Amino acid sequence: MIERVMRILEVFDSGETALTASEIARRTKLPVATAYRIVGDLVASRVLEREPDRRVRIGLRLWELATRASSAVSLRDIALPYMEDLHSVVRQHTQLSVLDRHDVLYLERLTSRHATAVNATTVGSRLPALQCAPGIVLAAYAPPAVRDELLTWGKLTAFNKQTVMDRDELRKIVAEARRVGHAVVPGWIHDDVTGIAVPILAADGGAIAALSIAIERGGDDELTYMHALQTTARSISRAMHVENLVTDRRLNLLRQQIRRATARD
């Protein structure tokens, strides 16, 4: 049953935001009656929301549940003020991402009106880890077993003629990223975009996340941005340690009070 529900929710992954129950049945290959029944149950429990035209979309309640308790969100909350500082200094698209199996998953993205680079990523979107700057640094600072598995099995898609498809060459690129502490990926996915990424490190030296910017390929020297990226990544690491220590008792008490005042009816 849970597997069926997930199949339904995953239909919305493909870029569509609202679908009819029959479209859902077709795409999930579930019997129409089953799809209708599950969609109805999901609407009743507010996992899905029905629009006036009868199509359904992912509901606010699911977003809320996933947002409140997810580790992605705590990381993103801590990183955001530092990302804003970086963003207002470098004036380029600024991103926070984590490694999820063979992909990089974007937790946050600040776009810039001043930026000349195209930005294909959105919050919650993915890129193949071996084909983008954040993925290369996350691989470089992953445990050896994770790195090997990714380098051996990670999917490769030829987006254009810059795309590196050779696994031995990728292995060298990842090793080099580990040596220099950053990755520069020029136009592997979009011809005109260079990605620059640095790791956000935990106390054990492994990467928790990647901080990256997307700049116009062939524009500024990438090294121009490197110090700002690296100092910001260190500030975020530092803030994560502190955040775990600080608890404001009075504020926690107020938050508990608020939670009771807004408890589900």
Added chain:
Amino acid sequence: MIERVMRILEVFDSGETALTASEIARRTKLPVATAYRIVGDLVASRVLEREPDRRVRIGLRLWELATRASSAVSLRDIALPYMEDLHSVVRQHTQLSVLDRHDVLYLERLTSRHATAVNATTVGSRLPALQCAPGIVLAAYAPPAVRDELLTWGKLTAFNKQTVMDRDELRKIVAEARRVGHAVVPGWIHDDVTGIAVPILAADGGAIAALSIAIERGGDDELTYMHALQTTARSISRAMHVENLVTDRRLNLLRQQIRRATARD
């Protein structure tokens, strides 16, 4: 079944981020064997993630599914750059929220190191709508039936001696917010915090969301901030209309290619 799953996910609403299966059984009042089985299924489909200490938490996959397709996120994505501009000018905690039944649900929050006010809200958290500035403007710009229902049945909690508990007085405050186009709520929840909110309006004149800041009570005159808040709210309304019209075909094509390259294994 879906109702049971939701009961389990809702346990994480109470401020805990990681729980054992037996704690989940106790709090949901589900039989232990049932709770264990469902938790196992949810871990298998990555709705929950198991930590090294066997406790489970809301998984990254659920966050991703909820984030990609939710209307909350599209609204937040469009509003964020404008919120950042406002935030860097007024240097106060800046929030975006929507009305969800009797509560205000916070979609985004930018904190400020320069701000002197305490900020009790986080992304995904709620406040009782009748007791905070965003809720008052959202009620003021809601359809009459929604406003009446909220004013009649919305829960009231006495947080402190400023809290307005009288429904007739609240009705007047909401009417006044509609007349002047903003709401100022001094210390109803936290003694030292004043909330200031303006509506983000749809083409039909109803509120889609509220834009608000939290300032120190008894500090600056609230009106100092009003013009900046109102112009920003209008920019966001305007951007939402434009966003619906613009589609970059080449970028959409690249995004489709990326989705295929990161499709679930």
